[in-house]
Amino acid sequence: MIKEMSERKGQLYVVATPIGxxxxxxxxxVEVLQNVQAIICEEHRIGSTLLKKLGIQKEIIVLNEHNEAEKAPDVARRILMGESMALISDCGTPVFADPGASLIAHLAEWEVPVTPIPGPSSLMAALSVLDFRLERFHYAGFLPRDKTERRNTLRGLRNLRVPIVVMDTPYRLMQVLDDVASVFGxxxxxxxxxxxxxxxxxxxxGKIDEVQHKIKEKKSEFILIIH
Structure with a gap:
């Protein structure tokens, strides 16, 4: 059955969308989103809002951390049977700290084409404006929510001799800065x-204590690079 299905397999496009x-x-x-048969997104509201702005009407499939394990195989089978779909995240480049890896794993196993459509990335945008030559960096990603675990994670990163990239939710910005100051000085x-x-x-x-003084209690989407 899988062999018969693979003869008419479709394709998945991993599409980067604006970060702001x-x-x-x-x-x-835009061209890809206009031509696929369905669009896979994390949240229906955010996905439909983007498509409405672009004047695109498509079937929307919600695939997120809550249902990916259960739903990914069925979506993969639809693509295997010939449908072309686009995977988008709430913003930026999909799969990178977002759902989608399970779906891609199924498609890779069945040798279904997966094509990246590059574009906006908050990580690369932040790295591109560093005021020093960047040869290597360590992506630490999203830190643990628990303060003790977060500081322990930072202690494990402290001896690295490369810039460290940290991300988190806007409402934890000040907490993260406090913890970085405590661990790194x-x-x-x-x-x-x-x-x-x-x-x-x-x-x-600049120095972290100087930056903390400037932003005070601000809540914003952020990328933090320690160097």
């Missing part, structure tokens, strides 16, 4: 990028 400014979507991304140098591509985009550079 809607004008950042690429022409290729207030003189540790950082680059903090807030609300990238949005009207309020701000980039702070």
């Amino acid at each position: 400014n809607p004008k950042d979507i690429t022409l290729r991304a 207030g003189n540790a140098r950082i680059t903090l990028c807030l609300d990238l591509t949005l009207p309020g985009e701000t980039i702070f550079r």
Whole structure:
């Protein structure tokens, strides 16, 4: 049965979407979204809002951390049987710290084409404005929610001799900065990028205690680079 299905397999496109400014979507991304049969997203509301802005009407399939394990095989079978679909995240480049890996694993096992459609990425946007030559970096990703676990994780990163990239939710920005200052010391140098591509985009550079003083109790989407 799988062999018969594979003869008419479709394709999955992994499509990067804007991280803030809607004008950042690429022409290729729009073309793909216009031509696939269904679009896979994390949240129906966010996915449908993007499509409405682009004037695109498609079937929306919700695939997120709560249902991916159960739903991914069925979506993969639809693609295997000939449908073409696009995978998008709430913003930025999909799968990177977002759902989708399980779906891609099924498709890879069945040798179904998976094509990246590159575009906006908060990580690469932040790294591109560093004021020093970047040859290597360590992506630490999203830190643990628990304060003790978060500080233990940071202690494990402290001896690395490369820039460290940290992400988290906007409401934990100040907590993360406090923990980094506690573990790395207030003189540790950082680059903090807030609300990238949005009207309020701000980039702070300098010692962490100086940056903390400047932003006070601000809540923003952020990328933190410790260097």
